[in-house]
Amino acid sequence: MRNIKIIILTIFSLTIASFGGCASNRINLVDNGTVTIERVNSKKMLISKVSVYQEGETLVIKGKVRRRFSSGIAAGGHVDIAVFDQEEKPIKNITKHYASRWVKHPHASSFTVRLPLILSQGSVVRVAHHSGAHHENQGI
Ligand SMILES: [Zn+2]
Numbered sequence: 295m296r297n298i299k300i301i302i303l304t305i306f307s308l309t310i311a312s313f314g315g316c317a318s319n320r321i322n323l324v325d326n327g328t329v330t331i332e333r334v335n336s337k338k339m340l341i342s343k344v345s346v347y348q349e350g351e352t353l354v355i356k357g358k359v360r361r362r363f364s365s366g367i368a369a370g371g372h373v374d375i376a377v378f379d380q381e382e383k384p385i386k387n388i389t390k391h392y393a394s395r396w397v398k399h400p401h402a403s404s405f406t407v408r409l410p411l412i413l414s415q416g417s418v419v420r421v422a423h424h425s426g427a428h429h430e431n432q433g434i
Pocket of ligand 1: 372373374389424427428429
Protein backbone atom coordinates (compact mmCIF):
# COMPACT_ATOMS: atom_id res chain seq x y z
CA MET A 295 0.00 0.00 0.00
CA ARG A 296 2.80 2.34 0.92
CA ASN A 297 4.59 1.62 -2.32
CA ILE A 298 1.53 2.47 -4.35
CA LYS A 299 1.30 5.80 -2.59
CA ILE A 300 4.90 6.55 -3.40
CA ILE A 301 4.40 5.59 -7.03
CA ILE A 302 1.35 7.84 -7.27
CA LEU A 303 3.24 10.70 -5.68
CA THR A 304 6.13 10.17 -8.07
CA ILE A 305 3.84 10.19 -11.11
CA PHE A 306 2.13 13.29 -9.76
CA SER A 307 5.35 15.20 -9.24
CA LEU A 308 6.65 14.11 -12.64
CA THR A 309 3.48 15.46 -14.23
CA ILE A 310 3.98 18.79 -12.50
CA ALA A 311 7.62 18.80 -13.55
CA SER A 312 6.75 18.23 -17.19
CA PHE A 313 4.39 21.19 -17.10
CA GLY A 314 7.07 23.22 -15.39
CA GLY A 315 8.97 23.88 -18.59
CA CYS A 316 8.43 26.75 -20.96
CA ALA A 317 4.66 26.45 -20.98
CA SER A 318 4.45 26.61 -17.20
CA ASN A 319 2.59 29.78 -16.42
CA ARG A 320 0.99 30.32 -19.79
CA ILE A 321 -2.69 31.04 -19.39
CA ASN A 322 -4.93 31.35 -22.42
CA LEU A 323 -6.90 34.52 -21.64
CA VAL A 324 -9.34 34.00 -24.50
CA ASP A 325 -10.25 30.47 -23.43
CA ASN A 326 -10.80 31.47 -19.82
CA GLY A 327 -12.93 34.47 -20.78
CA THR A 328 -10.65 37.21 -19.47
CA VAL A 329 -10.12 38.88 -22.82
CA THR A 330 -12.31 39.55 -25.83
CA ILE A 331 -10.68 39.80 -29.25
CA GLU A 332 -11.81 42.32 -31.85
CA ARG A 333 -10.55 42.03 -35.38
CA VAL A 334 -10.54 44.82 -37.92
CA ASN A 335 -9.75 43.49 -41.35
CA SER A 336 -8.51 45.59 -44.22
CA LYS A 337 -9.63 45.34 -47.81
CA LYS A 338 -6.82 42.98 -48.71
CA MET A 339 -6.07 41.12 -45.54
CA LEU A 340 -7.90 39.23 -42.83
CA ILE A 341 -6.82 38.81 -39.25
CA SER A 342 -7.34 35.08 -39.24
CA LYS A 343 -6.28 34.00 -35.80
CA VAL A 344 -5.46 35.80 -32.57
CA SER A 345 -4.40 34.23 -29.27
CA VAL A 346 -3.72 36.08 -26.05
CA TYR A 347 -1.68 34.50 -23.27
CA GLN A 348 -0.55 35.63 -19.87
CA GLU A 349 2.94 34.39 -19.09
CA GLY A 350 3.62 35.63 -15.59
CA GLU A 351 3.83 39.39 -15.92
CA THR A 352 4.10 39.30 -19.68
CA LEU A 353 1.18 39.50 -22.05
CA VAL A 354 1.73 37.60 -25.28
CA ILE A 355 -0.41 38.35 -28.32
CA LYS A 356 0.00 36.06 -31.29
CA GLY A 357 -1.84 36.32 -34.51
CA LYS A 358 -2.01 35.50 -38.18
CA VAL A 359 -2.93 37.59 -41.13
CA ARG A 360 -3.83 36.13 -44.47
CA ARG A 361 -4.94 37.34 -47.81
CA ARG A 362 -8.62 37.90 -48.22
CA PHE A 363 -8.48 36.58 -51.76
CA SER A 364 -6.13 33.84 -52.74
CA SER A 365 -5.29 35.58 -56.00
CA GLY A 366 -3.98 39.11 -56.27
CA ILE A 367 -0.97 40.96 -55.11
CA ALA A 368 0.46 40.06 -51.73
CA ALA A 369 -0.44 42.78 -49.29
CA GLY A 370 2.28 43.95 -46.96
CA GLY A 371 1.61 46.21 -44.06
CA HIS A 372 1.28 46.01 -40.35
CA VAL A 373 -1.13 45.33 -37.57
CA ASP A 374 -2.13 47.86 -34.97
CA ILE A 375 -2.90 46.32 -31.62
CA ALA A 376 -4.85 48.21 -29.00
CA VAL A 377 -5.49 46.92 -25.51
CA PHE A 378 -8.41 48.27 -23.48
CA ASP A 379 -9.27 47.67 -19.86
CA GLN A 380 -12.71 46.63 -18.64
CA GLU A 381 -13.84 50.27 -18.68
CA GLU A 382 -12.83 50.55 -22.35
CA LYS A 383 -9.94 52.85 -21.52
CA PRO A 384 -6.96 52.30 -23.82
CA ILE A 385 -4.01 50.83 -21.95
CA LYS A 386 -1.63 50.19 -24.80
CA ASN A 387 -1.24 50.84 -28.50
CA ILE A 388 1.35 49.11 -30.60
CA THR A 389 2.12 49.02 -34.28
CA LYS A 390 3.66 45.77 -35.36
CA HIS A 391 5.12 45.13 -38.78
CA TYR A 392 4.65 41.45 -39.33
CA ALA A 393 7.36 39.30 -40.75
CA SER A 394 6.77 38.72 -44.40
CA ARG A 395 7.06 35.10 -45.40
CA TRP A 396 5.38 35.37 -48.73
CA VAL A 397 7.80 32.98 -50.37
CA LYS A 398 7.14 30.11 -47.98
CA HIS A 399 3.55 30.89 -47.07
CA PRO A 400 2.14 33.11 -49.76
CA HIS A 401 -1.23 33.51 -48.13
CA ALA A 402 -0.39 34.03 -44.50
CA SER A 403 2.00 35.73 -42.15
CA SER A 404 2.21 35.80 -38.39
CA PHE A 405 3.12 38.21 -35.64
CA THR A 406 3.91 38.01 -31.94
CA VAL A 407 3.87 40.86 -29.47
CA ARG A 408 5.10 40.72 -25.88
CA LEU A 409 4.09 43.40 -23.42
CA PRO A 410 4.78 43.88 -19.73
CA LEU A 411 1.09 43.81 -18.86
CA ILE A 412 -1.29 41.86 -16.67
CA LEU A 413 -4.83 42.00 -17.98
CA SER A 414 -7.90 41.83 -15.80
CA GLN A 415 -11.28 40.31 -16.54
CA GLY A 416 -13.20 42.18 -19.25
CA SER A 417 -10.21 43.52 -21.17
CA VAL A 418 -10.36 43.86 -24.93
CA VAL A 419 -7.57 43.31 -27.44
CA ARG A 420 -8.26 44.87 -30.81
CA VAL A 421 -6.15 43.89 -33.79
CA ALA A 422 -6.45 45.91 -36.99
CA HIS A 423 -4.66 45.39 -40.28
CA HIS A 424 -3.39 48.34 -42.26
CA SER A 425 -1.85 48.07 -45.68
CA GLY A 426 1.43 49.89 -46.18
CA ALA A 427 2.91 52.23 -43.61
CA HIS A 428 1.18 53.44 -40.47
CA HIS A 429 -0.30 56.92 -40.46
CA GLU A 430 -1.27 58.51 -37.20
CA ASN A 431 -4.56 59.71 -38.63
CA GLN A 432 -5.63 56.18 -39.54
CA GLY A 433 -6.61 55.66 -35.95
CA ILE A 434 -7.33 52.13 -34.95
ZN1 LIG B 1 -1.66 51.49 -38.79
